[in-house]
Amino acid sequence: MKIGELSKQTKVSRDTIRFYENKDLLTDISRPYEWNNYKDYGENNVKRIQIIKYLQRFSFTLSECKVLLDERDASPNNCVDKNSAFKKKLELIEKQISELKQTRDALIALVEE
Amino acid sequence: MKIGELSKQTKVSRDTIRFYENKDLLTDISRPYEWNNYKDYGENNVKRIQIIKYLQRFSFTLSECKVLLDERDASPNNCVDKNSAFKKKLELIEKQISELKQTRDALIALVEE
DNA sequence: TTTGACCGTTGACTATAGTCCACGGTTTAT
DNA sequence: ATAAACCGTGGACTATAGTCAACGGTCAAA
Numbered sequence: 491m492k493i494g495e496l497s498k499q500t501k502v503s504r505d506t507i508r509f510y511e512n513k514d515l516l517t518d519i520s521r522p523y524e525w526n527n528y529k530d531y532g533e534n535n536v537k538r539i540q541i542i543k544y545l546q547r548f549s550f551t552l553s554e555c556k557v558l559l560d561e562r563d564a565s566p567n568n569c570v571d572k573n574s575a576f577k578k579k580l581e582l583i584e585k586q587i588s589e590l591k592q593t594r595d596a597l598i599a600l601v602e603e
Numbered sequence: 604m605k606i607g608e609l610s611k612q613t614k615v616s617r618d619t620i621r622f623y624e625n626k627d628l629l630t631d632i633s634r635p636y637e638w639n640n641y642k643d644y645g646e647n648n649v650k651r652i653q654i655i656k657y658l659q660r661f662s663f664t665l666s667e668c669k670v671l672l673d674e675r676d677a678s679p680n681n682c683v684d685k686n687s688a689f690k691k692k693l694e695l696i697e698k699q700i701s702e703l704k705q706t707r708d709a710l711i712a713l714v715e716e
Numbered sequence: 717t718t719t720g721a722c723c724g725t726t727g728a729c730t731a732t733a734g735t736c737c738a739c740g741g742t743t744t745a746t
Numbered sequence: 747a748t749a750a751a752c753c754g755t756g757g758a759c760t761a762t763a764g765t766c767a768a769c770g771g772t773c774a775a776a
Contacts, residue, residue: 494722508724509764526772528723548710552763573714580710583703590700597661597693601686607752618735621754626733639742641753665733 496531500539507531507539515542515556517563548579609644613652620644620652628655628669630676661692 497504510516516539518532538559545555558575610617623629629652631645651672658668671688 492723503765504723505765506763513763526723527725528772546763548706548713551761576710576714580707580714583707583710587700587703587707590696590703593661594693594696594700597689597696600661601689601693605753616735617753619733622734639753640755641742659733664731 491531491533492528493531496535496539499536500543502539502543510539510542510552513552513556515552515559548576549583550575550579554579604644604646605641606644609648609652612649613656615652615656623652623655623665626665626669628665628672661689662696663688663692667692 491499493504493507496502496507500507502510507516511519516531516535518534520530520532521527522530541559541562542552542555545558546552550558554575558572561572604612606617606620609615609620613620615623620629624632629644629648631647633643633645634640635643654672654675655665655668658671663671667688671685674685
């Protein structure tokens with residue numbers, strides 16, 4: 491499908507799709523037409539972008555998404571490493587929460603003065 | 604004092620001091636020498652930079668620091684607005700904490716599967 | 717046929733808080 | 747006198763996740 495169709499199906503802008511493409515987050519992109527240089531994006535990119543959006547909801551960065559997508563491409567039966575990635579991310583978020591809590595408590599002490 | 608001295612007293616790099624200077628966070632900067640173009644940074648900048656570091660500890664941005672410093676410059680007897688700025692920042696941090704907690708809980712649900 | 721909708725590429729810009737480099741001038745110590 | 751240490755300016759670069767605009771080519775419908 492062409493980029494406009496992919497954009498419509500995923501509700502992600504063309505610019506963003508091209509941005510992902512430059513970051514090597516997408517696959518199966520070809521230029522099947524000889525008379526123009528339009529690209530064709532394979533169907534699987536719909537799912538890839540959905541996965542990206544899903545992972546972003548858990549504050550995964552795009553480069554982390556790339557790692558996960560690459561692993562998914564490499565092994566057909568996955569799930570194991572994915573779980574450990576989630577656990578790592580969970581730890582990071584716990585850490586961020588506790589740091590914010592410290593800042594919050596310090597601020598509360600200030601405001602209450 | 605010259606920038607090197609200010610850097611030594613505040614433990615902030617010259618580059619950072621110049622960066623602050625460009626953002627109009629510092630005051631009383633002159634070029635008192637006719638034979639060179641060295642600048643002189645007034646003593647008060649030591650305190651200004653200490654205030655910046657203090658506010659940054661509570662995740663105030665530099666532009667927020669500027670607002671607070673400007674208010675401090677404008678009114679000799681301050682403290683009131685400062686407290687409301689702290690309260691606003693506190694609210695923001697509370698919000699960030701609750702957002703992170705939501706993400707955390709969603710992640711926990713995933714990992715426990 | 718011509719207009720509007722689409723496509724591709726390139727590059728600049730957003731915000732944040734700096735860091736680092738090059739270039740050239742000055743001051744201080746040896 | 748000369749080297750090291752200092753000073754100022756300008757610009758580029760870091761990371762993140764896009765967004766926007768310009769320029770030019772192409773496709774579809776009226």
